[in-house]
Amino acid sequence: MIDRRRFIGAMGAGSLMAMFPLSALAAAPRVVVVGGGMAGATVAKYLRLWSGKTIDVTLVTPATSYTSNIMSNLVITGQVAYSALNFTYANLTKSYGVKVVTGTVSAVNGFGSNAGGTVTVVNGPTSTQLSCERVVLAPGVQFDPVPLTENAALAAPVVHAWQAGQQTLDLQKLLAGMPNGGTFVMSIPAKPYRCPPGPYERACVVADYLKRNKPGAKIIVLDANPGIVAEPTNFGNAFQSYFAAGVLEYWPSTAVVSASNTSVPGRSQSVTVNVAGSGAMMPAGVSGVRTLAGDVVNLIPPHRAPQIASLAGVVPAGSRFAPVDVLNYESTLVRKIHIVGDAADTTLPKAGHVGNQEAKICAAAIINAFKNQAPDPAPTANSACYSPIDSTRASWLTVVYQYDPATKKMVAWDGVLNQPGAPTEAASPSTGNFSKMSTWYKVLMSDSFA
Amino acid sequence: MKRSLCAVALLGVLASPWAQAQTACAAADGGRLLASGCFQCHGTDGKSGAFDALAGDGQLDMLNKLNEMRSKGVEGNIMYPHARGYTSAQLACITLYFSKLPKP
Ligand SMILES: Cc1cc2nc3c(=O)[nH]c(=O)nc-3n(C[C@H](O)[C@H](O)[C@H](O)COP(=O)(O)OP(=O)(O)OC[C@H]3O[C@@H](n4cnc5c(N)ncnc54)[C@H](O)[C@@H]3O)c2cc1C
Numbered sequence: 001m002i003d004r005r006r007f008i009g010a011m012g013a014g015s016l017m018a019m020f021p022l023s024a025l026a027a028a029p030r031v032v033v034v035g036g037g038m039a040g041a042t043v044a045k046y047l048r049l050w051s052g053k054t055i056d057v058t059l060v061t062p063a064t065s066y067t068s069n070i071m072s073n074l075v076i077t078g079q080v081a082y083s084a085l086n087f088t089y090a091n092l093t094k095s096y097g098v099k100v101v102t103g104t105v106s107a108v109n110g111f112g113s114n115a116g117g118t119v120t121v122v123n124g125p126t127s128t129q130l131s132c133e134r135v136v137l138a139p140g141v142q143f144d145p146v147p148l149t150e151n152a153a154l155a156a157p158v159v160h161a162w163q164a165g166q167q168t169l170d171l172q173k174l175l176a177g178m179p180n181g182g183t184f185v186m187s188i189p190a191k192p193y194r195c196p197p198g199p200y201e202r203a204c205v206v207a208d209y210l211k212r213n214k215p216g217a218k219i220i221v222l223d224a225n226p227g228i229v230a231e232p233t234n235f236g237n238a239f240q241s242y243f244a245a246g247v248l249e250y251w252p253s254t255a256v257v258s259a260s261n262t263s264v265p266g267r268s269q270s271v272t273v274n275v276a277g278s279g280a281m282m283p284a285g286v287s288g289v290r291t292l293a294g295d296v297v298n299l300i301p302p303h304r305a306p307q308i309a310s311l312a313g314v315v316p317a318g319s320r321f322a323p324v325d326v327l328n329y330e331s332t333l334v335r336k337i338h339i340v341g342d343a344a345d346t347t348l349p350k351a352g353h354v355g356n357q358e359a360k361i362c363a364a365a366i367i368n369a370f371k372n373q374a375p376d377p378a379p380t381a382n383s384a385c386y387s388p389i390d391s392t393r394a395s396w397l398t399v400v401y402q403y404d405p406a407t408k409k410m411v412a413w414d415g416v417l418n419q420p421g422a423p424t425e426a427a428s429p430s431t432g433n434f435s436k437m438s439t440w441y442k443v444l445m446s447d448s449f450a
Numbered sequence: 451m452k453r454s455l456c457a458v459a460l461l462g463v464l465a466s467p468w469a470q471a472q473t474a475c476a477a478a479d480g481g482r483l484l485a486s487g488c489f490q491c492h493g494t495d496g497k498s499g500a501f502d503a504l505a506g507d508g509q510l511d512m513l514n515k516l517n518e519m520r521s522k523g524v525e526g527n528i529m530y531p532h533a534r535g536y537t538s539a540q541l542a543c544i545t546l547y548f549s550k551l552p553k554p
Contacts, residue, residue, distance in 0.1 A: 049494075050482070353490055360486045364479065376479065382487045382535065384528065396528050400487070400535020415536045416520055424524045424531035436528070439500045444490045 030132035036061030039341025039355035040138030046363035048096035108312035141303035147258035156259035159266035181216035185294030196230035208390035234395035253277025305343035321345035328365030386437035399423035481543030497554040506553030
């Protein structure tokens with residue numbers, strides 16, 4: 001055994017430094033994660049887990065718990081308890097040592113060619129600054145006002161319930177209070193929007209609810225897209241049967257122009273739309289600009305990356321989302337700022353399951369970057385989603401994406417034929433899928449939050 | 451006892467159409483990032499108590515199952531199309547990673 005003191009004395013301090021790389025002696029590298037949703041919670045967890053807790057991770061998010069969008073359509077129909085959407089950050093702190101700060105990030109400054117930058121956190125009257133070497137933005141989406149207006153006072157008070165929270169409960173109440181024979185009007189924005197199957201899933205579970213609880217009532221689905229965006233077979237079949245039962249109309253290629261401003265948001269509003277499509281599940285002869293009245297109006301406006309992403313300089317002028325390198329989710333505009341989840345502009349669908357995987361690719365790449373190593377050159381991502389069609393049956397969709405070095409994009413893949421593939425949907429909705437949906441939700445949420 | 455089990459597993463592989471199933475992994479992280487695409491349903495590090503856990507399962511056993519799933523009608527089970535999205539080399543990495551983890 002070597003006598004340590006004599007050893008150091010003989011070699012001198014300089015050679016000791018040479019033996020231990022600077023990074024081992026320097027303070028732990030720091031990462032601040034902005035937004036504790038599906039992508040943000042996952043990136044915080046995996047940065048700690050996969051670095052062996054050698055990276056200092058602070059998660060900044062507005063509330064002490066997260067309200068899941070996934071499963072929230074079944075809260076609207078009263079089938080699932082609102083509390084089932086609630087996930088705290090306690091396990092991220094306890095099991096992984098993630099520091100959680102409650103607040104809203106108002107500014108992100110100094111990143112790019114500098115060694116690091118600062119993140120400004122506002123909580124009520126207090127404002128604090130956090131310094132770090134890299135920042136990950138995972139703020140989800142923000143919604144356009146309806147009609148498009150700079151003046152918030154002119155915008156109609158829209159109940160989208162597309163960011164779960166108070167609006168989920170509001171819509172649940174509006175639906176429960178709907179009169180027999182009433183009309184529920186909902187709109188779907190042009191893609192890309194979060195959760196491609198989500199709006200069709202909502203239309204189905206609302207139609208099923210109306211069929212069982214509100215005689216004579218129906219839902220009118222106004223879709224800015226020319227047809228059903230995801231799981232067209234299963235949602236198409238379900239729509240046909242709800243249409244045949246008189247509880248659903250589906251208007252494709254129909255964009256919302258404006259909505260009336262009312263004192264009770266979502267209740268007895270009228271919606272003006274521009275109808276450019278036609279279809280077997282809509283009244284004959286409807287076209288052009290039309291105004292519809294609804295007992296409940298549930299408009300899902302187009303989305304964009306939240307303002308914090310624009311303030312950070314990662315959203316190009318004229319774009320809605322933040323372009324990233326999908327090998328490490330670093331902004332293509334500002335170095336050392338990473339964007340994961342719905343705010344990122346990629347070829348991947350905006351979904352919680354996908355945001356979870358983007359977060360893992362990002363975490364692995366950041367850990368490598370702190371060791372001056374390149375990211376994994378061939379990452380895969382996957383989307384999987386169970387979609388309820390009514391109160392007992394669900395469909396599913398799944399697809400795996402591979403990195404294409406030629407286009408630098410993620411491409412849906414068939415690994416047997418070794419060529420581009422496409423999403424696959426369940427052969428038909430089933431009760432077995434409905435129960436697997438609960439299992440999937442439980443496991444996905446614990447992979448993200450526990 | 452251990453030896454005969456090994457022999458049985460090996461025979462099974464040789465007899466299957468997947469005799470050339472790749473078992474080595476070239477990924478620098480030993481397949482961890484690839485395997486993390488299974489964690490959403492099989493739990494972090496494949497330790498789920500809900501759908502089947504994968505941690506500590508035999509590599510060849512998992513590979514055989516996955517290769518069989520890949521060749522089946524894609525709509526029957528969510529795993530079939532999912533397994534089909536990966537190349538043989540990637541499945542080798544993924545199964546190697548899980549096989550080296552302790553059983554939950
Ligand atoms: C009805 C519905 C059903 C869905 N069903 C599914 C499904 O079955 N499967 C699926 O995979 N996906 C589903 N999704 C989509 C999924 O919910 C989203 O894609 C996912 O939540 C995106 O994750 P994210 O982390 O990007 O954003 P979010 O989960 O929205 O999290 C963003 C977080 O950032 C916080 N934040 C925002 N700005 C700031 C700031 N300035 N400072 C600090 N924090 C901030 C927000 O408060 C929020 O907590 C569904 C969505 C809806 C609406």
